[in-house]
Amino acid sequence: MNLDDFSDLIERPDGGVRRDAEERRERLIVPPGALGRLDELGEWLSAAQQSVPVKAVAQPRVVLFAGDHGVAELGVSGRAAGTTHELVRAALEGASPVAVLARRFSVPLRIVDAGVDCDPELLPESVVRHRVRRGSGRIDIEDALSAEDAERAVRLGMAIADEEADSGTDLVVLGDLSVGGTTAAATLVAALCGTDASVVTGRGGAGIDDLAWMRKCAAIRDALRRARPVLGDQLELLATVGGADLAAMTGFLLQSAVRRMPVILDGVVAAACALVAQRAAFRAPDWWLAGQVSGEPAQAKALDRMALTPLLDHGVTVGEGTGALLALPLVQAAAAFAAELPERTPEKDEEDEADAGPSGSEEYDVQALDAT
Numbered sequence: 001m002n003l004d005d006f007s008d009l010i011e012r013p014d015g016g017v018r019r020d021a022e023e024r025r026e027r028l029i030v031p032p033g034a035l036g037r038l039d040e041l042g043e044w045l046s047a048a049q050q051s052v053p054v055k056a057v058a059q060p061r062v063v064l065f066a067g068d069h070g071v072a073e074l075g076v077s078g079r080a081a082g083t084t085h086e087l088v089r090a091a092l093e094g095a096s097p098v099a100v101l102a103r104r105f106s107v108p109l110r111i112v113d114a115g116v117d118c119d120p121e122l123l124p125e126s127v128v129r130h131r132v133r134r135g136s137g138r139i140d141i142e143d144a145l146s147a148e149d150a151e152r153a154v155r156l157g158m159a160i161a162d163e164e165a166d167s168g169t170d171l172v173v174l175g176d177l178s179v180g181g182t183t184a185a186a187t188l189v190a191a192l193c194g195t196d197a198s199v200v201t202g203r204g205g206a207g208i209d210d211l212a213w214m215r216k217c218a219a220i221r222d223a224l225r226r227a228r229p230v231l232g233d234q235l236e237l238l239a240t241v242g243g244a245d246l247a248a249m250t251g252f253l254l255q256s257a258v259r260r261m262p263v264i265l266d267g268v269v270a271a272a273c274a275l276v277a278q279r280a281a282f283r284a285p286d287w288w289l290a291g292q293v294s295g296e297p298a299q300a301k302a303l304d305r306m307a308l309t310p311l312l313d314h315g316v317t318v319g320e321g322t323g324a325l326l327a328l329p330l331v332q333a334a335a336a337f338a339a340e341l342p343e344r345t346p347e348k349d350e351e352d353e354a355d356a357g358p359s360g361s362e363e364y365d366v367q368a369l370d371a372t
Contacts, residue, residue, distance in 0.1 A: 056336065087178075112130055140223050158255040176319070182298075203295075257286075291323050
């Protein structure tokens with residue numbers, strides 16, 4: 001498998017349709033610019049859907065890829081190593097923030113176990129049936145995945161994207177459930193952006209103290225030494241310092257772009273996978289939105305490299321797709337405005353001009369004559 005092949009498969013959203021959407025926007029009763037960034041979102045959706053007016057986002061879905069990372073054994077996370085299955089269980093039982101929002105917004109939630117480190121019996125068959133391997137290697141001293149497992153994980157993500165597209169999903173909120181995942185993600189971002197470990201090291205969704213931050217920074221520094229020699233091959237990079245969940249998310253993002261299915265990215269893990277995907281196919285980011293600012297410096301670095309501006313900045317650091325799901329109603333609102341606001345009628349425009357009377361300068365001249 002060569003991820004560079006996706007470069008020939010991915011096309012940008014239809015530019016002609018976007019121009020038609022922009023022209024239609026000029027004719028709406030609400031003045032251009034009055035809806036702010038929602039105008040841009042509506043036009044982006046039109047181009048992605050190849051439809052003017054834009055269609056409603058009717059079948060969104062939250063997709064979360066789950067996996068454990070061996071580097072968590074170093075105490076770089078606010079959660080104990082090997083406890084991703086607890087996050088999965090909480091989401092399935094409706095007890096996590098993303099599950100609460102998904103229930104409130106009536107959005108289906110799908111969890112894909114790509115590399116959770118637990119007995120399969122602890123999770124439903126529908127979640128574990130795709131598992132590539134049990135946990136990923138400690139990236140500071142060993143590869144996260146074998147070459148074979150990395151390819152299997154990417155193909156898993158591609159298959160999930162095809163399943164979603166075939167089922168009618170018209171927009172995906174993409175996130176992760178992982179322990180140690182932000183360490184692997186920061187390593188990928190630092191490697192691809194050519195930055196030092198300290199520049200990308202954050203405190204993760206669960207939050208860590210200063211000592212844990214230093215351990216995390218050291219782990220990323222050591223992993224970077226292993227990542228730099230394989231920068232020329234995205235698949236090998238994912239195998240070296242990624243993980244099963246990250247490789248699957250990368251495959252998902254690439255195949256979603258092939259299938260013209262828009263994606264809202266959540267936090268630093270999704271951003272890191274998107275950056276790897278961009279390296280393989282430079283047009284792919286045109287199909288993605290950044291949902292929210294997660295507070296992770298690696299996310300900011302990755303989004304800046306891809307020229308993606310987050311929709312929200314509310315200080316939400318919990319991860320797990322929560323921030324991106326919060327942005328979904330904004331995208332749906334943009335689609336509703338673009339589709340349902342009426343256009344101005346020419347007759348109304350002429351009446352408005354007639355009712356406006358003389359210009360301000362003419363009124364001033366009349367007043368001046370009266371004064372004399």
